[in-house]
Amino acid sequence: MNPATAASPTAKSGSRTHTSVTCPFCSLLCDDLEVTNRGGSLGVTAGDCARARGGFERDYASLSPQMDGRDVSMDQAVAAAARLLRGARHPLYGGLGTDVAGMRGLLALADRTGGIVDHMLGDTMYRNILAMQDRGWIMTTMTEVRNRADVVIFANLDAVSDHPRFFERNIWNAESMFGLATKSRRIVYLGEGLNTRPGVSPDGRKPLHLRNEPERLGELIGALRALLAGQSLQARTVAGVKVAELTKLLGIMKGAKYGVIIWSPPRLPFASADLVVEAICDLVKELNAQTRFSGFALGGNEGILTAGAVCTWQSGYQLRTDFAAGYPEFDPTRNATARLLADDDVDLLLWTSTFLTGQTPPETKAPTVLLAPPLRGLDTRCAVYIPVGTPGVDHRGQMCRVDNVVSLPLHQVRESALPSVAGVCNLLLQSL
């Protein structure tokens, strides 16, 4: 046992309380949760938010493995799934809502069976990855934001809708390392339909809010870049915002000691949003000629960053990688789940989803193998259903955090007989 680690649950009167629990249900991976286990039913007793409660406190039904809706033994289900995988001429490993170990198992299967891997939120991920692969970026991480950022710009997002504790943990934290009075942070929102209340500082100072048309964010960022480069624009408004307001915003950005611009790929739900991300990244780079400024991307829920990271170190490529030719090939448009299914390009779907959403696989003509926790009301009508546990609830695990640098351990907070995704993958590999 590594003497440096020391986390053990405390037990009292029939309930066990786990502290410093990592929450796998949003990509912030808050690890200050307290989860109390009363006879197998869990309650988040500290560090809670809607997502955490929705994940930890959800009920499991007692579902057994199934084939075409009939209960079967685990052995039968694994054998059936393996048979399907063996016969598949182009399987798709979709969903990918799992932890590091689960992803390792799925990749081993994909490599062996010549399949494609894509995550249920693959579209959102590629808004970032394509921009990064084309231009690179300057990024920062959560602890840096928490302690250093004096100007924080939220581009087309309010953060709290997808990551409820973002402001609590990273913006209005009471103390910071370098004497920054966090209350004095300059908060800016860009976009419409945002919950900007969390952006009001504890001492009541309101954020600056520019209401640009969300889908024209790239144009607005482009205008900031043009102004930063000393160009003059004939246009009076950009994306619905007056150029004079942009000039003011640029002044705030240039005046930052350590500015951060935050975006979230799922909050850029329009085509070619990678170009918008690229523009943001270019603006950040250009600002760094004088001051320090960084990008920070939110999003990344349902384990997509974990899936992408593991796929990258094992294959060299991010998701939407195809192992059919015997080696990894990467095609972010062709190997997209929706497209593959719509065009009947794949003949088997193995869908994995263990976290908060996505337990219902997409409609397809191809037979489907589903790996998901036995959630109450789960639709198990598919070729093979194999119940699995939730990493960080039913078994230990590891996940990558939203900033792509920090990974956290996931803890087991209740006894469970459910296998992990990794465990099922190992059984499948042995049966191929």
Add this chain to the structure above:
Amino acid sequence: MNINGVEIEDTYAEAFPMRATRIIVTAVNRRWTLNAAHAATGFATSVIACGCEAGIERELKPVETPDGRPGVSMLLFTMSSKEMARQVQNRIGQCVLTSPTSACFAGMGPKEGEKLALGKNLRFFGDGYQASKKIDGARYWRVPVMDGEFLCQENTRMVKAIGGGNFLVLAETQRQALAACEKAIAAMKRIPNVIMPFPGGVVRSGSKVGSKYKALPASTNDAYCPTLKGQVRSALPPEVGSVMEIVIDGLDEAAIRAATRAGIRAACSLGRRRGIVRISAGNYGGKLGPHLFHLRRILK
């Protein structure tokens, strides 16, 4: 040998190797093509002091030019490729780029000779706002200028060529000599691949090599000066009162031969009756150049 009673002397013109290029200038109308072309080929009579010999080869109809506007094709001749680069850059830069509505194109095929920068260096006048376009394998530069945009092909080609083809018209009077030369030039202008670089195509100051003054490499050809007939060993028969020369630069020997033939025939069309006495040619005893144009052989 004589034509219309004009004696064709049994002699030859002696010519030397040069470099040449053809450049096409277009503009909004004929007048402005000529303005640009005249300037660009101006002060280009002799490499001795002008650095280059140049002239208008012919005017081009809109259907013949790359951009469908009226144009002019010019030929430029120099003694070296380095000098050619310098002359083209200076002349196109100062006389074509500057001339309203002009555009400038290569006048030679993409496989001929060797590459010669045209807009390649001139583009820097655009101060970073120049833009390039590659069309059908050729690159063009668009240089923003005050009247709009100057379009200039990046490169043209430069070939080996011949300078110094010539013939002399010996006539009774100055007026008759000039009339014959004008006829000759009119005919020669219809011949492709040649220019006659002197003003109007005609030179009245033929020269000999050397001078009594040490600084001068050449001086007046006293043997052909009618006013010195009594003072020097004159080459002129008594009836000749005036001599004029037509110098021809051409892309190859055939072109010079064709031009020489057309020019002499036209000059001779006036005949002995109108004072044209003899056609001769300038040479240096075969010492100057490898190209010899024997008049009688050409006219055979």
Add this chain to the structure above:
Amino acid sequence: MKALTLTLKAAPAQRVDLAPITPEKLRGKKAAEIGRIRLQCGNRTVAVAELFAVTAGNCEEIVIRRCTGKFDNVGAGMTCGSIAVHGNTGHRTGAQMAGGTLTVRGSTLDWAGTGMAGGTLVIHGDTGRCLGAAWPGDAQGMRNGTIIVCGNAGERVGDKMRRGAIVIEGNAGDYCGARMIAGSILVCGKAGDFIGYSMKRGSILLTRVPRLPATFNDCGTFEFGFLPLLLRSLGRLSHRAAALSKRASARAQRYAGDLANVGKGELLVLR
């Protein structure tokens, strides 16, 4: 000698990589040999002869009949000769092609002509996203050559295009000419939103004023000497370009941009 002809027998269930079928790769091969070439189809390979009836002929001139959108990489990497496709093609049609002529008498999916370095690609129908664009991570899209699309094109025509020309006779989708480095794009129909997004240099020729991005400034209407040259050149491959070449003067309204990114590109609206 007549063309080598491959006629599809039955549409495959999985996608097929047709990159091995180009004039230079087939040079010197007999029909039987060609029939034995293995093509990647899903996670298996199939012989050409299983998918196609192969009619012997000149390998410099390949005809593919009854092609479908399941075939990717048609003509990819070709350097010479010609391929004529009757039917549709899948993704990356003519990707990285460096010479020769590829004609699709149908429509293609995405990434046609990505990374193209030369030659001519003619698509009689429509094409998907990212025509002549840069493959993710690549510094440049199309580097030379000519692409003609007689129908409509999807988003990001000529993304990061470096040189060459693209003609869209129909309409072009959003982000046409995004991040162009140089080259020319002619859109005869309508162009979508965010035209010329983040373009550095290059020209996008239009027949009507598009929705103008805020980072393009109007420079006015002028004569452009290169326009007749370019249109005449494109007109040799495109009827619409030929018509414009006859009709249009050299006048165009010029919008300079994208000022966010160097700003030396232009939208030229033909007058």
Add this chain to the structure above:
Amino acid sequence: MLIKLTGGTVYDPMHGVDGQVRDIYVRDGRVVSSPPADQRIDEEYDLRGKVVMAGAIDPHSHIGGGKVNIARTLLPEDHRPHPIPRTALTRSGTGRAAPSSITTGYRYAEMGYTAVFEPAMLPANSRQAHMELADTPIIDKGAYVMLGSDDYLLRMMAAGKTQAEINDYIAYTIVAAQAVAVKVVNPGGISAFKFNQRNLDLDEKNSYYGVTPRQILQTLARGVKELGIPHPLHIHGCNLGVPGNVQTTLDTITGVEGLPIHLTHIQFHSYGTEGDKKFSSGAAQIAEAINRHKHVSADVGQIMFGQTVTASGDNMAQFRNRGFATPNKWVCMDIECDAGCGVVPFRYRDQNFVNALQWAIGLEIFLLVEDPWRVFLTTDHPNGAPFTSYPHLIRLLMDKSFRDANFERLHPEAQAMSTLKSVQREYSLYEIAIMTRAAPSRSLGLGDRGHLGVGAAADITVYTPHGDRERMFEKPDYVFKDGTPVARNGRIVRVTDGGTHTLRPGFDKAVLKPLRAYFEQFHTMRLENFCVSDEEIVNDGRGRIIVNQLRAGSRG
């Protein structure tokens, strides 16, 4: 299971064996003494005429952790032409400059390497580093934890904490991050960059903490020594890549008061400012200083011509070098008030004056440092070149005529600025065995690795001698990992999982209380979760923890 390796020519510098013909016996993964004559031999390998060495050890190669995965993500175009198909035995992969983790394990093993050390593991990123290393098969791994721009250390130094208190923090961090050594990168400079300082010289103060790089080096070097960490402080100094940094490096050597230090990728820190282009070789001065100062060791970080990617914790230097990015894309990150990273693709060209001279400088250092026990063979993979170029590099060191032929292809002005051609030295096989096996093992305190004595782990590489040393070292005949044959003629024949080298220096548990509070006050993760547990590495038996011994006489 008893294996006999018969009649090979053995090079085992740890025991002074220089090319003697010997039989080696292996039982249960270890080298054993020769058994009684009647003992049954289960397997025998006839190695007559072959060269036998311990498995090679790479002490500095960026093979796992966030910046490597960033490099992989950034360069799909480098992977595309380098696909690695799966086989019945091995997994598929890709890449050259930043290969996939699984491929990395195979490639190293195929080249006869049996242990590789990731030299820049940020504490905040240590879990991911170990996850990637866990997916790097066959070879043993280990990682150096990066300190020196982390807020906690700088805060302690600014507050005047004692060396003992700082030592506890260092020890704790080594244990928590499961590290085997301590690395410092641009001491204090990564932090300074976050405060918008663009350079930080050896005696320049970090604008927030008021601490200088020299103080950080001294504190960490002393801590490493006092804790009994076998490997000296692993230093990536100030001013990486800056012409004139040779002086900084010399000052660093003399500035640590005789404490043991290891200067890594010293080639990038050996630049003068002479000549028309204000860029010259400082190799002779550096080599002379290393020869004189016995407390100093170095690895070279040789560059090779071609495309690669530079991945470093030094985001200050990487941001400064962004203009050289080829292709033009790069990533910089500020990380967790702990460290940073920068990833800049790069193409070294022999017709580029600076690159050509860098190549020559690296080789000059290799050849002018007299003691092969103190200079290790690295390209700082992938910063100078991919690790797959090692056989080529070995040939350059062993073959003067080959070296000269390569030299003559350089940019002529670079040739004129280098003395490389006048250096006659050619490395011997014995010296190669020192610098690629014995010396890294001894420096890192690996105990039973890097040699072939009785009791050693049976990591053994067998080569066919060849005049072309590149060919010889490219594809060893046999590679044994812990007694198991894993590669044959440069092809993997068995896939195993290597172990992870760690250390367990002791520390006063009192360090935990303020640290835990500090994490809760300022950080975005809890101390408990920051620690990488043993079971995460053991990973249900796929991994194994190797706890190395601390140096005798230390506090541990």
